[in-house]
Amino acid sequence: MTFRAPVRDLAFALEAIAGIDDVAATGAFPDYDADLMSAVLDAAGQFSEQVLAPLNRVGDQKGSVYAEGSVTAAPGFADAYRQFAAGGWTGLSADPAHGGQGLPKALELAAFETVHAANMAFGLCPMLSLAAIEALQEHGTDAQKDTWLSKLVSGEWTGAMVLTEPQAGTDLGSLTATATPNGDGTYALNGQKIFITWGDHDATDNIVHLVLARLPDAPAGPKGISLFLASKYLLKDDGSLGERNAFRPVGVEHKLGIHASPTCVMSYEGATAELVGEPNQGLSHMFTMMNAARLAVGVEGVGIAERAYQAALAYALDRRQGRSVWTGEHNAPIFDHPDVRRMLSVMKARIEAARGICLSTGVAADLARHAETEEDRRKWKAREDLFTPIAKAWSTDMGVEVASMGVQVHGGMGFIEETGAAQHYRDARIAPIYEGTNGVQAMDLVGRKLSMDGGEAARAIADMLETLTAMAGLFEGKPVERFSTAITAVEDATLWLIDRKGEADGAADVLAAADAYLRLMGDVIGGWMLAKGALAAKARLDAGEGDPAWLNGKIALYEVYAANILGHVSSRLAAVGQGGALLQRMTPQALGA
Amino acid sequence: MTFRAPVRDLAFALEAIAGIDDVAATGAFPDYDADLMSAVLDAAGQFSEQVLAPLNRVGDQKGSVYAEGSVTAAPGFADAYRQFAAGGWTGLSADPAHGGQGLPKALELAAFETVHAANMAFGLCPMLSLAAIEALQEHGTDAQKDTWLSKLVSGEWTGAMVLTEPQAGTDLGSLTATATPNGDGTYALNGQKIFITWGDHDATDNIVHLVLARLPDAPAGPKGISLFLASKYLLKDDGSLGERNAFRPVGVEHKLGIHASPTCVMSYEGATAELVGEPNQGLSHMFTMMNAARLAVGVEGVGIAERAYQAALAYALDRRQGRSVWTGEHNAPIFDHPDVRRMLSVMKARIEAARGICLSTGVAADLARHAETEEDRRKWKAREDLFTPIAKAWSTDMGVEVASMGVQVHGGMGFIEETGAAQHYRDARIAPIYEGTNGVQAMDLVGRKLSMDGGEAARAIADMLETLTAMAGLFEGKPVERFSTAITAVEDATLWLIDRKGEADGAADVLAAADAYLRLMGDVIGGWMLAKGALAAKARLDAGEGDPAWLNGKIALYEVYAANILGHVSSRLAAVGQGGALLQRMTPQALGA
Structure with a gap:
């Protein structure tokens, strides 16, 4: 099954749904225009299709290999990475002052979706470099930027984020790795870290580790953590590579999926490191790039879903079985069975909803930095x-x-590894876990992100109501009613949460509601994205622009979503209000432990 | 992580939810009483815990192995199977006339749930034998019963169901394997079959294949298929094993999960076979045992979920991270975080709902055979x-x-294979596919199973309303309202479907609704099961019987379910009514093909 980068859909999502023209209008990206966007997406799509997608299966089967203190990337991956770097893909949105191309984040996300779709295990390598780039751009000294940043932007070296320890996962505050001053301005790092994605490999000469550790006499807990940089090879005074630094992988995990992405256990044994940013501010430095990293993982989810969807669609058009109720054809493609068509339509609708959410968040991130007024930047930052x-x-x-529906569309063949659907199901499973589990995301949403005045949530509701009003000319009846009901549900849930947040005994109720509130918001904002797409498609149809079959599909897609997903809101609303006390009654004894 | 058979929950589900006492009251099972039930569940649970569970991981890692025309079971599996057969577990519900123990089906299902939970790949072997036993009990001649049935019931030999061909999966009518009369009453089977579970192995001396094939000059399509029996070794006149028959495995599939269950490609090359039942009635003979096989797969789903749940619960009680909002404890077990508690509670609620549905179906199957009056038997058959x-x-x-939530509760560790959560996620994925995909189940429900007068659906609604009335003393407010709303949704959806079924142009609408209707029914009937459990728990509490913490858990479990699952009904209802025309608008072009 050949992967085809969904370039047309990506451009549509950027322009018609996420509103990338607003980013262009800031003037912060003088080189950017619609033609450049198309060229970037075409080139990224081509690279993903031709270089990365063909390595996806061998990467799964052979994986990266650990032996005797070093990791070898899966067959073909090192070479593909070097081509990727040579193509300039590692510095798409980076500052031109350090060799980047200075393009909008939203465009970079769209380009990277094709990378993740083609080869999710590969995509993690540049994704982690991007996080290191952001950290150094924000918190590095000029000297650090000169030494390290340009090499990361060019892709000559890769970056790794080194946070987790066995006892310190979600609660990074309990980490114990140490950094002791060497007396010459450098530090000696000691400790063991786990889950270090692409922590070692043979695709580049050097690897830049950003490591969280504690200084001597640092306060206990999260306020005693600092950020350090240690590279696999020490640099000589002329910047060339010197001796091997005192850290190494001691193993890689045997995982459910993304086998080609080495997940390293790393041991730091007096590794020479330098401090990044302020002492004891390591966690907050990490948090400044957290939004970007989390958004990038969301795009991974879209990418792997797109890949799974394409495989399922191709199979459904090819596989013949039974009689079609629509065409009467015997031995018809299973695509012509309503339940199969339903699965594919719902898959597509959910993918385009999520793509719209992610790219809209990317546009918000761009505008948070580049909008003209301070007020606008604040507004977009709140949206981001x-x-x-x-x-x-x-x-x-x-x-x-x-990905699970993709397996189902394939029937028995979906369970056979050689079909490929199973790999998507395995690979996809990591994304709800890392970069903060989805439970942590939900707590972040109802905690830090939902302000007591409802501020940005209220603005989002107002924006949705505007779209609802605009829909009157295109839809009537249920497709409109369902969106209207859904927006009301968001209002109700938001008000309930704000109320509980204001009460001394409300914390458990808020946390018990978190997951359902996030799902509610996602369901409804996803519908908003498709509604905006449908309106844009209608406008293009009216103007006689574009492919009518595809544009009419955008309109039908909203209706599919309204019938199959928007109805979830009443269920979400019920779960939002379940209350912490009910869950507290589910004691270990009640649960059969 | 140790598996503990949920014997107490199983007994509760049989007695308090499924109503196994009604089966006992028929008098058809004179040996059966509550003590026997407990003894059977205890013994099955012990075997599952001590013999089967410890083999689950090695089975996954090593799998069954194909080499040179034969399959070797995974390490330890052949021995475990022989212990299983020696324990009498293969003939629990079989007719005593052929060596069975003649116990209720519902009890057998409960016992087998522990087998599937402990080792799903193992459980498939006796599950397939059970299907062969049912086929022969129903359609075999006396001679066939004497020769084959007793060996299957004793477990000395295993059975395999041989249906699928590469071009004939859901649509068995298009199969092409042939059976040619040899002139001596036997037939020569030719053809290739795929997806043959436990089609070959080394755990028993002989294997009994029930094979669908076409007689010469048989009508095309489904009405030209007959059922044949062919054994791996031919029998001599004295019944001892003779020469090897002319069929063999030519490979096993490399699958996502259940690695220890050999999924064989089988080649029949003039294999000697005998006809079972009537010529050209093969498909309808298979369908007589389809209900039982499908129900058994449902129980597999419950089993694997129970296993995943237990692992997640144990991890959540052990793993410490962050501060509890309830207890204020620092570095608290993650069980004390509301979102983790929510996941575990919802998992448990869904498992007990599904267990209630499956065991109630088992009780209906028993009563369909053994209820006193013809009218009652018809009623229970309709329920089954x-x-x-x-x-x-x-x-x-x-x-x-x-299983996916189980991975999530484990966080990063869930993605590491050695934790075990990932295996459940992989193993579980087959059950919605085989024995008729879940899409096929939904079509069966809205097609054959939903009669034009709404008959049995109306009776189920009436029974649910009775439980709703009984709930008044136990719950008030939302837990009652939600069940009431849910029952109304079932009524509305059922009436809509019956209406569309009556219209000439309604077929596509009905098929587009099938999946949502099945989910709606499952959600609501599942709630009914937990409501019955809550009422029974209340009665036991009032009577001062049983463990109060555990019984109060049954009451809270209904409330968790009502808040988190019953709200789905409005979404299901919307999707039921989406209509085939909307899906038809999702053309290949609209979908981006």
Whole structure:
């Protein structure tokens, strides 16, 4: 099954749904225009199709290999990475001052969706470099930027984020790795870290680790953590590679999926490191890039779902079985069975909803930096903040569910590994877990992101009501009623949560509601995205622009979504209000432990 | 992680929810009483815990192995199977006339749930033998029963169901394997079959294949298929094993999960076979045992979910991270975080709902055979028929979703294979596919099982309303309202479907609604099961019987279900009414093909 980058859908999502023209209008991206966008997406799509997609299966089968203190990337991956770097893909949105191309984040996300779709295990490598780039751009000294940043932007070296320890996962505050001053301005890092994605490999000469550790006498807990940089090879004074630094992988995990992405256990044994940013501010430095990393994982969810969907669609058009109730054809393609068509339509609708959410969040991130006025930048920052946990969690849950539906469309063949559907189901499963589990995203949403005045949530509701009004010319009856009911549900749930947040005994109720509230928001904002798409498609049809069959599909897609997904809101609303006390009654004894 | 058979919950489901006492009251099972039930469940649970569960991981890692025309079971499996047979577990519900123990089907299903939970790949072997036993009991001649049935009942030999061909999966009518008379009353089988579960192995001396094939000059399509029996070794006149028959495995599939269950490609090359039942009635003979096989797969879904749930619960009680909002404890067990407690509670609620549906279907099957009056038997047969596709599809979808939640509760560790959660996620994925995909179950439900007068659906609604009335003393407010709303949704959806079934142009609408209707029925009937459990728990509490913490858990479990699952009904209702025309608008072009 050949992967085809969904370039047309991506461009549509950027322009007609996410509103990338607003980013262009800031003037912050003088090189950017619609032609450049198309060229970037075409080129990214081509690379993903031709270089990355063909390696997806061998990467799954052979995986990356650990032996004697070093990791070898899966067959073909090192070479593909070097081509990727040579193509300039690692620095698409980076600052031109350090060799980047200075393009909008939203465009970079769209381009990366094709990378994740083609080869999710591969995509993690540049995704982690991007996080290191953001950290150094924000918190590095000029000297650090000169030394490290340009190599990460060019892709000559890769980056790794080194946070987790066995006892410190979600609660990074309990980590114990140490950094002791060497007396020469450098530090000696000691400790063991786990779950270090692409922590070692043979695709580049050097690897830049950003490591969380504690200084001597640092306060206990989250306020005593600092950020350090340690590279696999120490640099000589002329910047060339010197001796091997004192850290190494001691193993890679045997995982359910993304076998080609080495998940390293790393041991730091007096590794030479330098401090990044302020002492004891390591966690907050990490959080400044958290939004970006979480959004990138959301896009991964969209990518893997798109891949699974394409495989299922191709299979359904090819596989023949039974008589079609529509055409009367015997031995018809299973695509012509309503239940199969339903699965494919719902898959597609959910993918485009999640894509719209993620790229809208990307546009918000761009505008948060580049909008003209301080007020606008604040407004867009609030949108980015509110949408990010939704983009991450809703899109990655969608990724798992769509990959599972992809298996189902294949019937018995879906359970056979050689078909490929099973790999998507396995690969997709990591995205709801890492970069903050989806439960953590939900807590972030109802905690930090939902302000007591309802501010940004209220603005989002107002924006949705505007779209609802615009829909009157296109839809009538249920497709409109369902969106209207859904918006009301968001209002009700938001008010209930704000009320409980204001009460001294409300914390458990808010946390018990978190997951359902995030799903509610995702369901409704996803519908909003498709509604905007349908309106844009209608406008293009009216103007006689574009492919009518495809544009009419965008309109029908909203209706499919309204019938199959928007109805979930009453269920979400019930779960939002379940209350912490009910869950507290579910004691270990009640649960049979 | 140790598996503990949920014997107490199983006994509760049989007695308090499924109503196994009604089966006992028929007098058809004179040996049966509550003590016997407990003894059987205890013994099955012990065997599952001590013999089968410890082999689950090695079975996954090593799998069954094909080499040079034969299959070797995974390490330890052949021995475990022989212990299983020696324990009498293969003939629990079989006719005593052929060596069976003549116990109720419902009890057998409960016992087998522990087998599937402990080791799903193992459980498939006796499950397939059971299907062969049913086929021969129903359609075999006395001679066939004497020769084959007793060996299957004793477990000395195993059975295999040989249906699928590459071009004939859901549409068995298009199969092409042939059976040519040899002139001596036997037939020569030729053809290739795929997806033959436990089609070959080394756990028993002989294997009995029940094979669908076409006689010469048989009509084309489904009406030209006959059922044949061919054994791996031919029998000598004295019944001892003779020469090897002319069929063999030519490979096993490399699958996503259940690695220890050999999924064989079988080649029949003039294999000697005998006819079972009537010529050209093969498909209808297979359908007589379809209900039982589908129900057994539903129980598999419950079993794998129970296993995944237990692992997640144990992990959540052990793993410490962050501060509890309830207890204020720092570095608290993650069980004390509301979102984790929510996941575990919802998992448990869905498992007990599905268990209730499956065991109630089992009780209906027993009463369909043994109820006193013809009218009662017809009534229970209708209940069995209506519930079977729901038991199969709803329980197996639940199995996948609960296994996925199990991964999520484990966080990053869930994605590491050695933890075990990932295996459940992989193993669970087959159950919605085989024995008729869940889409086929939904079509069966809205097609054959939903009669034009609404008959059995109306009776189920009436029974639910009776429980609703009884709930008044136990619950008030939302837990009651939600069940009431849910029952109304079932009524509305059923009436809409019956209406569309009556219209000439309604077929596509009915098929487009099938999946949502099945989910709606499952959601609501599942709630009914938990409501019955809550009422029974209340009665026991009032009577001062049983463990209060555990019984109060049954009451809270209904409330968790009502808040988190029953709200889905409005969404299901919307999807039921989406109509075929909308899906038809989703053309290949609209879908981006």
